[in-house]
Amino acid sequence: MASVKDVLDKLQSKAQPEQLKGMAKYGMTVEQRLGVSVPDMRKLAKEIGRDRELALGLWRTGIAEARILAAMIDDPDKLTEEQTEDWVEGIDSWDVCDQVCMNLFEKNQLAWKKIVDWSQREEEFVKRTAFPLIACLAWHDKKASDARFIELLPVIIRGATDERNFVKKAVNWSLRNIGKRNIKLNEAAINAAKEIQRLDSKAARWVASDTLRELESAAIQSRLRR
Numbered sequence: 001m002a003s004v005k006d007v008l009d010k011l012q013s014k015a016q017p018e019q020l021k022g023m024a025k026y027g028m029t030v031e032q033r034l035g036v037s038v039p040d041m042r043k044l045a046k047e048i049g050r051d052r053e054l055a056l057g058l059w060r061t062g063i064a065e066a067r068i069l070a071a072m073i074d075d076p077d078k079l080t081e082e083q084t085e086d087w088v089e090g091i092d093s094w095d096v097c098d099q100v101c102m103n104l105f106e107k108n109q110l111a112w113k114k115i116v117d118w119s120q121r122e123e124e125f126v127k128r129t130a131f132p133l134i135a136c137l138a139w140h141d142k143k144a145s146d147a148r149f150i151e152l153l154p155v156i157i158r159g160a161t162d163e164r165n166f167v168k169k170a171v172n173w174s175l176r177n178i179g180k181r182n183i184k185l186n187e188a189a190i191n192a193a194k195e196i197q198r199l200d201s202k203a204a205r206w207v208a209s210d211t212l213r214e215l216e217s218a219a220i221q222s223r224l225r226r
Contacts, residue, residue, distance in 0.1 A: 002048055004057040004066075011065050014040045027166070029093035033064040038099070041065055045072035052078055059087060064096055071100040076107035084114055091125040094166050098132045105129075106136040112148065119155045124164055131159060131170035138177035138185075146185055149178045153192045160208070161201040168203040172210050179215040183224045190215050 015034035024030045048054065048069075055074035058066040067090070084105065091097045105111050111133050119130035134152055137144060152174075159171040175196075179189030190212065197208035214220060 001051070002054060004054065004061065007044070007048070007054065007058060007069065008061065008063070008066065010044055011036050011041075011063075011069070014044075027093075028095050029064065032062050033093075036065040038068070041069050041072065045069055048073050050075050056083075059090070062090070064093060067096055068099040068103075071104040074104050076104055079104065079108040079110060081110055081114075084108075084110055088114075088118065088126050088129050089123070091129065094125075094128065094170075097125055097129050097166075097170075101129060101132040101136050105133055106140060111137060115152065116155060119159055124166060127159070127162065128167050128170045130155070131167070131174040134174035135170070135177040138174070138181050146182070146188075149181065149185055150188055152178070153188060157192055157196055157199075160196045160204040161199055163201070163203045168207055172207045175207065175211045176214055179211065180220060180224070186215055186220070186224050 011034055014036045016037070017035045019035040019037075020030045020033060023033070023035070051073050052075045055070040058070040058073075061067075067087075087100060091100065105114070115130045115133050117130075118126050118133075121127050134149075134156070138149060156171055156175050156178075159167065160175075162168055162171065175189050175193060179186045179193075193208045193211040193215065196204045197212070199205075
């Protein structure tokens with residue numbers, strides 16, 4: 001069984017600190033970051049397999065790559081509400097946020113509850129987390145009903161007026177992914193985008209125009225109608 005130190009040593013061996021400057025340009029927080037690529041983290045996660053105790057230990061290090069790896073190896077079936085709150089409050093970079101949503105949070109039914117809770121919070125990355133969760137569920141949860149996503153449209157509309165870059169981009173992502181799921185949800189997402197467009201907010205107008213550009217495009221309409 002690998003220890004936290006063993007894993008950190010392996011991550012350090014893959015580190016490319018010269019990449020940190022470029023990561024910072026893309027808005028990633030580079031404090032407590034080694035510069036390890038996501039493919040290298042995925043490869044290491046595959047070697048380790050599911051290991052909940054190791055995941056918890058890696059998260060506590062505060063190192064970005066260790067936290068992403070923690071989400072990859074944790075057991076989503078054992079995820080608790082207390083843990084989701086602890087982890088979400090520790091997120092300080094958009095890529096860690098998205099990787100935790102994609103690799104762990106979306107795989108537990110708590111996700112549907114936490115979306116609403118977190119979307120109403122003021123902390124930037126807590127609020128952001130709600131929206132990649134919606135995007136990931138729209139992409140991956142094939143069993144979820146259309147109604148569950150339609151119920152989340154008011155959450156997206158409320159979030160669209162947040163002027164913070166990392167929030168508004170995630171809001172946009174969530175609405176676009178709902179609208180690409182099927183023709184019914186495409187229509188619902190387009191209507192939501194038009195409602196957002198009428199809001200007195202620069203962020204909302206950007207979210208709406210970018211969403212409508214994609215969801216009304218010939219490529220998306222053709223794919224969904226086939």
